[in-house]
Amino acid sequence: MTVYWPDYVESNCRQNYSYFVSSEFLMTGYHTLALITIPLSIFTFFTIIRVTPNKMKNMKIPMLIALAWSTNLDLMLTVHLTPFMFFPSAAGVPMGLLGSVMTDAKWLAYLGQVSIIMIGVCFVMLLENRHSQITTIRFKIKRKRTRLVYFAVNYFLAFFLCLAFYLEDSNQLELRQFVLKRIPCPAIEFYDKNAIVLLKGGELLPFLSISSGLMIIVVQSLFFSIHTVYHLNYVKNAHVSESTKALQRKFLSYVAMQVTIPWTALVTPILYSLYADKNDYYDQTFNNISMLLMASHGLMSTACTLFIIKPYREFVKSIFKGNKSYNPKELWATSVQNRGSIGSVTTG
Template identity: 30%
Template sequence: MSVQDYYATTYLTCNVEYSFWASWKGVAYPTHAMQLISFPLQILAFYIIIKKTPTVMKSVSWPLLLNHSLCTGLDIGLCSGGTPYVFLPVAGIFGLGTLSWFGIPFTIQLFVGLIIGNGAVCSYVYLFEIRSSSLPQNRFKITRKSTRLLYHAIVFFYNCSCLLFFLTNPADQEAAKLHALTRYPCPTTEFFEFPVTILLTDQNVIQFISFIFLPSMILQTAGNIIFHAFCAVYYLYIAPSKSVSKETQKNQKAFLIGILLQTCIPLMFISGPLIILAIAYSFGYYSQEMMNLSIVCAAFHGVAQSVAVITVHHHYRKTAKKMIWKIICKESRSTVRLAEASSRLFRSRDLS
């Protein structure tokens, strides 16, 4: 039996009601709309980081720019380039983005997307490490460029070791889909109407990824961030240097709070829905609506991350306010000139 034979016969016994949020439209339309909203904010954040970073923040301008660049690449991939539709119970996936319209296989999109995503995650480690190492009294600071390069390479390549699982992708996708249907017999019709790729079929590999690899990746990344954040907090609040001026310490504390907020605010839009989805799935509950809504919530990351960069840092917030006020004043002057011109026109008509 082929997949199409299954769709024409066995699938007819399934009672799968149509739902917008369970369909491909429930993923594609909201995420593409979010891309239109987030892109101007991302460009504004780029401009402010590159052109308006003050002297006191120059040492962290490159980490901020790298972090924003990678997060923007991740968001573009999620919202418009390679928007994923995921069948979680069978590790099935296909793309709804522009790259799929151009015929690029989704496995290639996913491979590149994971590299960018891992880079975005590791850029937060880099951001906190730079902040921590800039404190002269920090005994754990990294001073040599070669040591820093090696440290961050280890963090990055450990996370990228997930790419090795692409070697376990089933070559016979038809057989993999039929096997998937034995475990998840009534997916949405998208399973049959789109070029779905089954990433994994070996249950041992799936369990290894779910219970060993992913937790270890999360722990090592979070552990590195927490360690550097703790060092910064300790040497700024608990054991501050007496040789550093109060003004400098004030700026250092403000920037630390800024990057904490810059990290936590966007992270909520990705981690929150995924944690809820994982808990529900672990208790045996799964719905395609919940899966799709998790992806839609993750699409808000682009807006949240750009707004966070612009607003949580005092100098950037001040610059953004000036730019917005300048635009408002310009529009007001244009409106006043238009009103004056209209008034003069009506007066000339009345006199004639």
């Protein structure tokens, strides 16, 4: 690698670095995940479109949108950005395709941050979809146009909240000095031409933007999930049978797993970065592994979609068994005739 930045100091401190510290290890991991998750995402798109029964049609569009944003994040992490991060500092190197065509790495970081926030918006969309199917709930979004406006506002906030920080100019040589005080001997990639430092630490505007975005997602998720759980367990209605409620509770638990399992792949590296920041802890091996865990989000997300919901699971099994006559309309673990606006759902 050609050393670009003038703050490079020749040192023997990197002599004992292992392969797991290197960008070669990280790039190999990213590209291996891409070879698995991208074809799997395409197959999952096909499965949702081809296999989703009519009685689950209200979930079809939200699941496709969530999968689209999940695939976008996969591409960002494993192909377009392939970030090499230097926790405990907010610094990194974009080593992917976009890094070779975009001169300002700061905007690559912006695209990556927005992609992560959009996953949270998609989780809210899935929970709101379950919330809207409970007939005992009066305070809910009933009109399609209102729902479109509601999520358009969410999308706008996802793109807007962190924009102000990225519009500010920064002196990279000055910011790099703050990083070198915390990490006296960073990996050699820190001196790459595209290396960028976003924060020196303690800035108010980034803290407010990130906190606001997180609160918006958390508050909406808690409202839809708690309100749904309350009505399914404590609100009585003569027109809604207990078997219908049991089925709705079961499906809500599957949606919760679809949300929670992939989300751990995103939250765990973030929590690690916060720990590293608080304790000034630098371990490039852990940094690389945490980013690969984040990049595995797509693998977990598609696996949950394919194997949690029974029609999809049975469709995958039929492919392995060579059953060409598989018909998802004939496969129902539980069939509930709906009254009012209650949807019938099949799960396993």
